[in-house]
Amino acid sequence: MKWTVLGCHSPYPGPGGATPGYLLETKGKKLLMDCGSGVLSQLAKITELHTLDAVLLSHLHHDHIADFFVLQYAVQTAIKTGKRQGPLTVLAPQYPEKWGRLLAYHQAIDLHPIQEGDPLHLCGLAISFFQTDHKVPCFAMRFDNGAACILYGADAGPQTKWDKMGTNPELFICESTFLEKDMPLSPMGHLSARQAAIAGESMGAKRLLLTHLYPEYNPNHLYDEARPYFSGELTVARNGLVIDVGEA
Template sequence: MQLTVLGCYGPYPPAGGACSGYLLEESGYRLLIDCGNGVLSRLQQHLPLVKLDGVLISHLHSDHVSDLMVMRYGLEAALSRGERSAPLPLYAPPEPAAEYRRLPYKNAYQVEPLQAGRSLQLGPFNITFQETVHALPCLAMRLESRDAVLVYSADTEYYPELADLARGADLFLCEANYQNEDMAQNPPNHLSSAQAAQIAAAAGVKRLLLTHLHPERERERSLEQARVIFPEVAVAREGAQYQVGP
């Protein structure tokens, strides 16, 4: 299983950066997880748009979906040129309904609702979901292939059950929007890097990759605050590729 980080910032990117987007590949199947602003451009540095096999969306906040509104034009053009023969499967939580209704566009996407408790088989990936604690319905996900497990936290504040979903993962891709200095105010909706590390330790994951970085917070500080709790940690880098499992 190979992970390519296309965008790792939230809720907005710094100059030259992109919001959430991750390309996951295994056995020739190419899955895009989240599609925030800047992701479509980055994706095409790795593969032609027509080669994408599916899209999974964790939740309908703009930093996770906004490039879907542009990708649809490219997909439509590919259909009309005969380079694609079917809509691209797109899975997303169906709430808020007004945001969900914005997703379908001509024949670009085949939109399917996602729910926690329902599992999904996409190519080589068996995927299970867990509702997170966020401002709107949001799903963390566990993606298992024959010999590797990746767990993605999506956006969430701290809740202990996330460690159950992440149990024993080869790679835990976890949001870390805050730093220790922010936590005195009990800020909502997101984790600090130290909280991500606590969950990684409780879950016994092999590696932790911090993501959903805030553009105004120093990444080295996020890394240091996590490393004292969980040593096998790195901060996501846009364009970097990570081998997951053997």
């Protein structure tokens, strides 16, 4: 499995950056996780947009779906021109209903609701969804190819039950929205870099990727805050970063 960072900022992209989006490639298949502002221009550097096999949207906040509505156009155009033979498989929450209704688009999108529970088998992967602590329905995703697994934590606050998501992922992608000094007094459905590191350590993750970064932060400060709390390999996300995780 190969995980590529297409966007890692929030709530808006920094210069040349993008809000959350990640490409997971496995055995010739391409899955896009989240599709924030600027993600498609980064994705187009790697592959033609119409070649995606599936899109998985963790939740329906603007910073995670802004470019999805442009992707609808790309898929519809590819079908009309014969570059693509069928609709794009999309898995996403249904709520907030206002945005859930807009995910379908003519014949371009084959839409399926995300549900916590039994694994879905897609593109040779067992995929499990786990609801996180967030303001709207939001789902972490665990991808298992039989030899290795990746856990994408999506947006997740301090009350997220990480222990229900399994242990020892080879790669844990976790949001680090805040430095501790900037944490709000009341939980906001987001984590600090320190909290992300503690979560990664508690589940025995081998590698932790800090993401969902405020674009005005110095990435070194996030790394320095997390480092004492995580014993494995620690990385701060940046556009174009590629992480290889063992194949079956």
